Amino acid sequence: DIQMTQSPSSLSASVGDRVTITCRASQGIRNDLGWFQQKPGKAPKRLIYFASSLQSGVPSRFSGSGSGTEFTLTISSLQPEDFATYYCLQHNSFPWTFGQGTKVEIK
Amino acid sequence: EVQLLESGGALVQPGGSLRLSCAASGFTLSSYIMNWVRQAPGKGLEWVSGISADSGGTYHADSVKGRFTISRDNSKNMLFLQISDLRDEDTALYYCARGRGGYWGQGTLVTVSS
Numbered sequence: 772d773i774q775m776t777q778s779p780s781s782l783s784a785s786v787g788d789r790v791t792i793t794c795r796a797s798q799g800i801r802n803d804l805g806w807f808q809q810k811p812g813k814a815p816k817r818l819i820y821f822a823s824s825l826q827s828g829v830p831s832r833f834s835g836s837g838s839g840t841e842f843t844l845t846i847s848s849l850q851p852e853d854f855a856t857y858y859c860l861q862h863n864s865f866p867w868t869f870g871q872g873t874k875v876e877i878k
Numbered sequence: 879e880v881q882l883l884e885s886g887g888a889l890v891q892p893g894g895s896l897r898l899s900c901a902a903s904g905f906t907l908s909s910y911i912m913n914w915v916r917q918a919p920g921k922g923l924e925w926v927s928g929i930s931a932d933s934g935g936t937y938h939a940d941s942v943k944g945r946f947t948i949s950r951d952n953s954k955n956m957l958f959l960q961i962s963d964l965r966d967e968d969t970a971l972y973y974c975a976r977g978r979g980g981y982w983g984q985g986t987l988v989t990v991s992s
């Protein structure tokens with residue numbers, strides 16, 4: 772099974788900061804990775820698909836990069852509505868696996 | 879408009895069984911892989927089960943293999959998850975999700991407790 776190691780598990784940042792979250796796969800997954808945002812009490816929302824494609828309707832301050840085993844989600848200028856928990860998901864092979872999550876909190 | 883509506887969650891005793899359903903609308907179910915994802919209270923997301931568009935392939939996480947069975951009825955636009963031998967650690971909000979996570983339902987709560 773493919774393990775996804777996500778870091779950091781949490782971070783504190785200010786509005787306007789640049790934020791980077793990383794996921795590392797235990798083996799190569801090409802670009803078969805998505806990034807999700809989840810707010811309390813809500814279903815997850817996909818931000819990025821196939822590692823770097825921006826989901827329709829998602830602000831352009833969100834971007835994804837990487838392939839193989841190293842992936843990054845970047846928020847170029849953190850906004851108040853971005854405080855949430857973020858997850859990566861590999862869908863290269865079953866069983867699909869999520870990263871452990873990164874909680875982005877207000878500094 | 880794409881909609882996924884889960885149902886069937888309940889309070890169940892350990893060892894019990896349950897069948898979760900997900901009603902799909904606004905798209906052709908038969909064109910998509912479908913998945914179940916769960917989230918225990920205060921915890922992260924856990925992929926549970928997936929099924930190919932034509933039901934030719936079903937897949938389950940090791941944590942539920944042998945106890946959970948995913949199925950679908952494309953003619954009725956329905957996805958199912960049969961869960962048996964429930965354990966305390968199965969307590970979670972269960973979501974159905976289309977494809978690689980482009981759309982999610984709001985979830986149905988399964989609570990395992992005596």
